[in-house]
Amino acid sequence: MIVGYARVSTTGQSLAVQQDELSKHGCERIFEDKATGTNRDRPGLSEMLGFVREGDTVVVSRLDRFARSLSDLFQMLDLLSDKGVAFQCLHQSIDTGTSTGKLTLAILGAVAEFENDLRRERQRDGIAKAKAGGTYKGRKPNIDVEQIAVLREAGMGASAIAKQLGINRQSVYRLMAA
Numbered sequence: 001m002i003v004g005y006a007r008v009s010t011t012g013q014s015l016a017v018q019q020d021e022l023s024k025h026g027c028e029r030i031f032e033d034k035a036t037g038t039n040r041d042r043p044g045l046s047e048m049l050g051f052v053r054e055g056d057t058v059v060v061s062r063l064d065r066f067a068r069s070l071s072d073l074f075q076m077l078d079l080l081s082d083k084g085v086a087f088q089c090l091h092q093s094i095d096t097g098t099s100t101g102k103l104t105l106a107i108l109g110a111v112a113e114f115e116n117d118l119r120r121e122r123q124r125d126g127i128a129k130a131k132a133g134g135t136y137k138g139r140k141p142n143i144d145v146e147q148i149a150v151l152r153e154a155g156m157g158a159s160a161i162a163k164q165l166g167i168n169r170q171s172v173y174r175l176m177a178a
Contacts, residue, residue, distance in 0.1 A: 001056045004030035005048050007065045018061045021090055025059055038068050040076075049076070054084030062091045063108060070113040077105070143167055145175050152176060 004022030006015045011034045022030050031048035052058060058080060060066045066089070067073035077096065080087055086097040092108055095101035130136030143165070151161045158176065162169040 001029070001053075002027050002059060003048060003052055003056055004059050005032075005045065005066060006030055006061065007033040007035065007042070007044070009036050010034065018065065021061045022059055025088075025090060027059055040072060049079060052080065052083060052085045057086040057088055057097070059088045059090065061089075063089050063094070063105075063112065069116070070109045073105075073109050143171060143175065148172060148175055 002025070004019075004025070004027030006018035006022060008015055008018075013034065015032050015034070019030055019032075029051070031044040031051070033042040033044035035042045048058065063073065067076055077087055081096070086095065087105075088095045088097075088101075089105075092104070094105045094108065096105060127136055147165065148161055151164065156164070158169050158172040162172045165172075
């Protein structure tokens with residue numbers, strides 16, 4: 001059976017283009033998610049991974065619709081391989097049913113992760129430059145430190161303070177120590 005998987009990052013985005021591509025490729029069933037790719041606990045992905053059987057082929061339009069990191073990609077591909085399921089990616093012309101497809105996938109995955117690392121590096125450099133220039137202040141604090149002190153003096157514990165203020169208990173401990 002040819003099984004498709006389509007994903008967009010937000011609920012406001014449309015899956016129509018991916019659905020059309022997968023249908024034209026002959027997918028008999030298409031699983032879908034409207035969720036960030038950084039979260040592997042996606043209902044459509046989980047359902048698809050549980051649905052496929054030996055001899056099936058999972059098809060995606062692009063690699064970034066399936067996984068966001070190289071390690072995540074290879075974990076899911078190992079899972080599919082253990083089940084005897086092949087993997088195809090339409091835009092990158094990858095087919096893990098062939099040796100060449102496996103090699104291509106490894107190379108493309110490494111390049112994608114490299115690009116992600118470069119983007120993160122540029123972002124860190126930009127933030128450091130902005131901080132040095134005094135233009136980057138970070139997120140404005142949204143926790144009332146004085147209110148924590150008042151509640152602490154009233155005898156409340158860190159867990160109770162955190163619950164009342166709707167913040168993390170570790171934040172209360174960190175701010176009480178400061």
